[in-house]
Amino acid sequence: MHDVVIVGAGPVGLTLACELGLAGCSVLVLERESGLGSPLRAAPLGRRGLSAASVEAFYRRGLLEPLLTASGDQEVFGAAPGARAPSRPRLGGHFAGMMLDGAQVDVAALPFRLPGPALESVMTDLEAVETVLSEQAAKLGVDIRRDVTVSAVSQNGESVVARAGADAYEARWLVGCDGGRSTVRRLTGFEFAGTEPQFTGYTMQATLADPEKLRPGFHLTPTGMYIRMPAHGYFAMMDFDGGAFDRSQPPTRGHLQAVLRRVSGTDVTIDEVHITSTFTDRAMQTTAYQRGRVLLAGDAAHIHSPLGGQGLNTGIGDAMNLGWKLAATVRGCAPDGLLDTYAVERHPIGAAVLDWSRAQVATMRPEPYAQAIQAVVRDLIATRDGATYVFERLSGSWIRYDLGGEHPLVGRSAPDFCLEDGTRLGDLMEDGRGVVLDFSIDRRLRTPAAGWEGRIRYAAGAARNDLGSGAVLVRPDGVVAWAGDRHPDGEAFEQAASRWFGGPAAA
Incomplete structure (x- = not known):
């Protein structure tokens, strides 16, 4: 019997596996996909931004350099690897497609930050993240089994069993990290509540007959939003159809072209679609993060629009918070109630991220009221205070747990203190x-x-x-x-x- 079975070998499940393995726990990871490689996880469709909070997590475990190498991104958005001086953010991010000017961010005003190699953010892709974490998990003795689809979960007061076909996997604890359509969440009866979608989103790698008709970058329009990254042939569109098209049928070239024309307000022509996927802004969260010996983390516990890149970073935060607490519980040295603090601390963070996503969607709606709000938001984020506020939300530096005590550092991510001998x-x-x-x-x-x-x-x-x-x-x-x-x-x-x-x- 293992100490912990984790269902899902994405970034969240693998981060959690590494944390548990580092503490000496016996960990089994079950993943339904057969391998790491997937066009949807590699660049450009798998491209993701890691926030400062997530970069700190990799840095503190000695995994930042391997991640940068695997990502082909040799620079942190604040300092090059090995550098010890801060700089302005290389990218500012966006709110509802309205770009943040990094030069306007008051880095000195960010709460309790010190210069270090993980000051700001990193661009990567899911495949790179999963490769680095898989390699680290293997070094720590984590057993990762792929092409395993969990079909049943049962538990008693002492253990929990996950079944996949004729195979049964028993552990003292089970954690569902199996994404927004989590099988573990459904099988174990977690309540999933929230709001229904306003749009269908599309990402695609495509070739245009007339690319000059679309400007590069993020563009919020009167009918939605589109993104074009010319170097990768990457496009994204948000079409406010109430989420009706998502997963209802395969998106054909003709359909994608019609959506792109409608959202962009041009008569652009798509020559060829190489790969595509759809998503929505459905915003849902489980009312609890634990039922008996089963816990949830990442998208299994909360889903929302990918606007602003909050999902991956929130999930990594879940895993880092849960890992050491579950490990201490497994080892028998946890103080009373330690595992309960996982949901106490992380559930409000998930709820706040859902509201941040909803606020962006409300601002993007193709209607006069939303467009009036857009004008106000543009003015605000063009100011130093406004840009700094939005960047705090995007970077994760706003997060502070209520741990009691009066000292302003308590509950925050620790600054990267450096001793006089150079030890950080x-x-x-x-x-x-x-x-x-x-x-x-x-x-x-x-x-x-x-x-x-x-x-x-x-x-x-x-x-x-x-x-x-x-x-x-x-x-x-x-x-x-x-x-x-x-x-x-x-x-x-x-x-x-x-x-x-x-x-x-x-x-």
Whole structure:
């Protein structure tokens, strides 16, 4: 029997598998697809932007350089690999197709950010992400089995069983990371609630007879939106038909041409369609993230429009949050209620992302009221404060969990503190443990992490910039659990360490 069975070997399932494998758990991943290669997952249709929060996750596990190599993108949107100085975002992103000017973003105003190799964002594709994570999972002893379609799930108080044909796979826990049409979600009775779609979206790689009729980039029009990336022959359109066409029938060249003409307001002609897919802005979320010994993460727990690239990044955030908590539960060293904090922390994030998506769709609607809103939004995002606000949402830097305490760092993703000897927080997190950074001059002979060996790493030294803190306790997912202005051996520190890592006597 495995400790955890994960259904779905996409980026979310593989991220979770790596986190569990890093903690020494026995992990089996079941994937219905037979292999990694797929035109829909490679560039250009599989092209995705990783937010600063996701880039930080790869960086903290030593996977950023392999990801950049696999992506063919040798530069982070803030610093080249190995660089230690920030710069402005290379791309600003967009809200409802209205482009953000990266030069307007006030990088200095982003909350508690420090220069580092993972300052901003990375362009990649799903195939590159999955390749890097699959290789890391294999190194950690994770068993990945492909061409396995789960058809039934049952559980009792001690274990859960996933069945695929005549085969049965038993584990102490099961996590559904099997996408927006999750079989695990359906089989285990999670309630899925939300709003129905306003549009059918299309992505395609195609050749035009008259490409000069379409301008490159993102274009919000009175009848929808279209995107053209000439270097890749990539096109996307959003057609406000109430989602009627999505998956109803194969999109023919004639249909795609009609949609492109209607949305773009031109008489452009498509010569050849090489590959295409459809999607909608349906926005749904499960009311709970756990039922018994079954949990959900990523699109299995929440779906929405891909506008702004929030889905992949939200899913990676789910996996990073859940991984160390489930691992501690498996090992028997989790404090009471630790696993419950996964849904407490991540469900509101998912709900906020759905609303961000809905706001974009409402702004894009082909009607006078929406077009009036567009004019207001364009004015706002052209300002420094407006551009910075939108970039905070796109980058994930807005996220702060309510962990209690008054220190403004608590609940946020930890800045990449750098000690005077050059050691960075990211360097200390590759093994998946928590970290105590002690910047105080008053260092004691007994390290404050002495009661939590194997769970918390201790590092001391003056920092190049400590942001006014004397010490910080960072969870394995990179979130600040405690921060103070002096040496971390007081009652507040011990309470925070026990809350997240169990009592100091636990093994």
